Amino acid sequence: AQSVTQLGSHVSVSEGALVLLRCNYSSSVPPYLFWYVQYPNQGLQLLLKYTSAATLVKGINGFEAEFKKSETSFHLTKPSAHMSDAAEYFCAVSDETARQLTFGSGTQLTVLP
Amino acid sequence: KAGVTQTPRYLIKTRGQQVTLSCSPISGHRSVSWYQQTPGQGLQFLFEYFSETQRNKGNFPGRFSGRQFSNSRSEMNVSTLELGDSALYLCASSLGSGADTQYFGPGTRLTVL
Numbered sequence: 001a002q003s004v005t006q007l008g009s010h011v012s013v014s015e016g017a018l019v020l021l022r023c024n025y026s027s028s029v030p031p032y033l034f035w036y037v038q039y040p041n042q043g044l045q046l047l048l049k050y051t052s053a054a055t056l057v058k059g060i061n062g063f064e065a066e067f068k069k070s071e072t073s074f075h076l077t078k079p080s081a082h083m084s085d086a087a088e089y090f091c092a093v094s095d096e097t098a099r100q101l102t103f104g105s106g107t108q109l110t111v112l113p
Numbered sequence: 114k115a116g117v118t119q120t121p122r123y124l125i126k127t128r129g130q131q132v133t134l135s136c137s138p139i140s141g142h143r144s145v146s147w148y149q150q151t152p153g154q155g156l157q158f159l160f161e162y163f164s165e166t167q168r169n170k171g172n173f174p175g176r177f178s179g180r181q182f183s184n185s186r187s188e189m190n191v192s193t194l195e196l197g198d199s200a201l202y203l204c205a206s207s208l209g210s211g212a213d214t215q216y217f218g219p220g221t222r223l224t225v226l
Contacts, residue, residue, distance in 0.1 A: 032212045043203055043217035051212040056153060076127075090156065096211040100169050103156040 002027045002093045006104035014112045019078040021107045023065075023091030026072065033074040034092040034101065035065055044090065050074060061085070086111045114139055117206050117218035125224045131192040134221045138185050138206030144168075145187040146215060147179060150201040159202075162187055163209050191223075200223045 006016045007022040025031055036044040048059025055067040065076045074091060088108050092101040118137045126132050138145050146169075147159040158171040163179035179189045185206070191198055201222050205215035 015189075030167045034214075041219075043219045044205075045217070046214050049212075049214060086196060092156075094174075094211045098169070099144075099209070099211045100158040100161060100171070101156075101205075102158070 002031070002095065002098060002102045004091050004093050004102055004104035005023065006089075006091050006107050008107055009105065010108045010110065011068075012112055013081045015083055016080050019063075019076070019081045021076040021089050021091075021109065023074045023076065023104060024072050025091070025093045027093055027095060029095045029097060032094045032096075033065075033067060033086060033087065034094070035059065035063070035074075035076050036090045036092060038088045038090065038106075040070060040087075047076070049091075067094040081111045083111050083113065114141075117204060117216050119204050119218040119221050121221060122219065123222045123224075125226065126194050127160030127226050128196060129192055130225060131190065132194060134189045134191075134204075134223075136185070136187045136189070136206075136218060139216055140202075142206035142208060142216075143185055144207045144209035144213075145181055145185065146202045146205045146207070147187070147189050148205065149173075150203060150220070151199075156203075159189070164192055194225045197213050197223050199223060204219075 003026045005024045034049045035047040050067045058064045091104040144163045146161040161169040181187045201220045203220045205217045207213040207215045
């Protein structure tokens with residue numbers, strides 16, 4: 001069975017500061033890992049994904065994540081937060097057998113002026 | 114390409130009624146997955162259809178059912194609605210493998226009174 005743990009249900013950063021959202025996964029088979037963002041009253045938008053190519057993955061809007069197998073982690077970072085980054089972020093895991101997304105509980109990011 | 118569309122966007126029903134939600138995937142996508150999002154349980158997988166066949170199912174009661182048509186459009190039905198069924202129902206489409214990105218629609222907000 002797969003699972004995802006997102007540490008910190010709420011994270012606040014100042015505009016221009018580093019954004020770090022944590023995600024740890026559990027999977028018995030090679031995982032595929034995803035980060036999605038959700039703005040109020042909208043669906044989920046893909047930020048980036050890892051599918052066993054490069055371990056450092058670059059996504060949209062300046063976000064990136066690094067797959068660390070030894071730590072079973074896939075943390076999301078952005079060097080400089082912008083007010084428009086305020087949203088809820090979800091880490092998810094899938095694999096070739098399950099094909100469904102198993103989501104973490106989400107992290108609400110607040111960007112302070 | 115047009116994105117994933119879901120209709121209706123908002124629904125209000127009373128306990129005991131049934132409801133049907135519709136999802137039109139991105140052109141060329143043969144896989145459609147459904148997820149339920151609630152504040153308490155987060156994002157949970159309901160089921161996935163691929164080429165008109167249910168390929169994967171989550172841990173939901175039999176009141177939740179779905180189907181997929183030959184044009185890949187999908188419907189989800191919930192019978193005998195309960196208050197706890199109030200949620201945002203999200204549909205996602207993809208090409209069908211575990212590594213493929215699932216593209217989400219805006220969701221249908223169901224309120225059960």
